[in-house]
Amino acid sequence: MERMTDLQCWVEEVRATRGLSLLRLSQLLGYKSKTSLERVMKERVRERSLMDFREAALSRLNLTQEERSGLERALEIRLYGREACEANEQIDTFLHNRLRHEPGWPILDLLTGAEETMLERYARLHDLRITVLGCGLIPIYEALSELLRRGDVTVEQFAVRVASTEQSIREFVNMSRLLLFRGYSAYKARTSERKHDLRIFRSDVLIVTGRDAEGVPVAEAVHFYDGKGRAIGIPDRERYEAYLGMERSWFEPLLHELSGGTLLGNSVQHVRGWAELERGCAMMTIKPDLPLEQIAIDALLAAVHAEVRETAEFRDMAHTAREREANIFSKKTVTLTILRLDAMENFARTGLLTDHYWALRPFTPEERRTILRQCIRHMKENPAFSIYFLRGEGIRKDMEINCYKDRALLISPTNSDYLPANHHEVMISDVDIVRQFGSYILQHVIREYCMTEAESLRAMERLVEMCG
Secondary structure, eight states: OOOOOHHHHHHHHHHHHHTOOHHHHHHHTTOSSHHHHHHHHHSOOOHHHHHHHHHHHHHHSOOOHHHHHHHHHHHHHHHHOHHHHHHHHHHHHHHTTOOOOOOOOOEEETTTOOEEOHHHHHTTOEEEEEEEESOTTSSOHHHHHHHHTTSSOEEEEEEOOOSOHHHHHHHHHHHTTTTTOTTEEEEEEOGGGTTSOOGGGGSOEEEEEEEOTTOOEEEEEEEEETTEEEEEEOSOHHHHHHHHTOOGGGEEESEEEOOOOSHHHHHHHHHHHHHHHHTTOOEEEEOSSOOGGGSOHHHHHHTBOHHHHTSHHHHHHHHHHHHHHHHHHHOSSOEEEEEOHHHHHHHHHHSOOTTOOTTBOOOOHHHHHHHHHHHHHHHHHOTTEEEEEBOTTOSOSSEEEEEETTTEEEEEESSOOOOTTTOOOEEEOOHHHHHHHHHHIIIIIHHHHBOOHHHHHHHHHHHHHHTO
């Protein structure tokens, strides 16, 4: 017997719940015959046909919220496949900050028989250093985030690429609790080193070192399986890693952190890095208000504090900033920006961005009008440039998301001044994660969570009037 598609199951359930024949349901949906509906249910029809079916079902069947959600999921599976659908559900969880509370597995001390939570076991240790092998789906991340919050803890994680994009995204969402802690770093196997036996990095192991209250060194390994961690003391980290066959040279950073340097020198280096990423690249950004690269360049440079403008480093930065603006507004690949209307209204009134760069004064009313009018002109005339405003408050406010197609995913905190002491951001380089995020933004965020293009344009034009 042929297995029913998810969409076919959904239609049959809706029909049965209402006591309708397939013919009567077809008529209610506006089809000329039940054959047309059966084709939508069972066959690979055009996306337009699926969207017409969706619109008819939503407008004519008085669906419950559960039925609406089921319809969206069935359509997504038909359009993009089950694995992509499940990966998108994970991204949606991340973007809406709906991470579930995860009761951590208990840790059993194999020498004493004592059983504790991870927090109980390690909260009493100082100079804590934790190495994570695997553990992508093990519920340790809430505990690790609490430990990292202390400031004297470091966590490094080693991951080996899995075959499933959905599992990669699920592991990333778990890791996302740790991304913006300075003490956290993550690594992935180098492509050239995958000839080595890397199974140990899928073994869900922690290697933990620290000092107890008396200053005595503590070293142990914890192996997670069957809902529990088993801990046993080890001689020291180096000997245990050698015993496992760990070789750090097989790995490269999965997360790239804000680089060091002098105050302005740091910024110059950072802006050059952004310019290189952006060059000719499709970009999708979710943030409260305009990115610096979309600020009209003359207004941007005029707003830099006078003492900074006198430096040679500023001249280097100004040159790179002009290149960035030219690239953003002239490249043929997509520049898609998703903003919050309340944050842009605040910019229009005050001239301050939520991540206002430390070397900038507030933009004047005339500068604000110039900045907004330039964006409006490109929204109208540049087919590669789009700005949308979010509806409501759903998308998380604590992070900015910048997706550089097939290159990187940049995650930054909001409300930053970019001073090195206050700012920390990470770049994720895993191509599957980057692609899935880009697809999700294009396929879902714009359609489900944003104003239309026309509504967004009208909102931008109203912002000009708010500049005073």
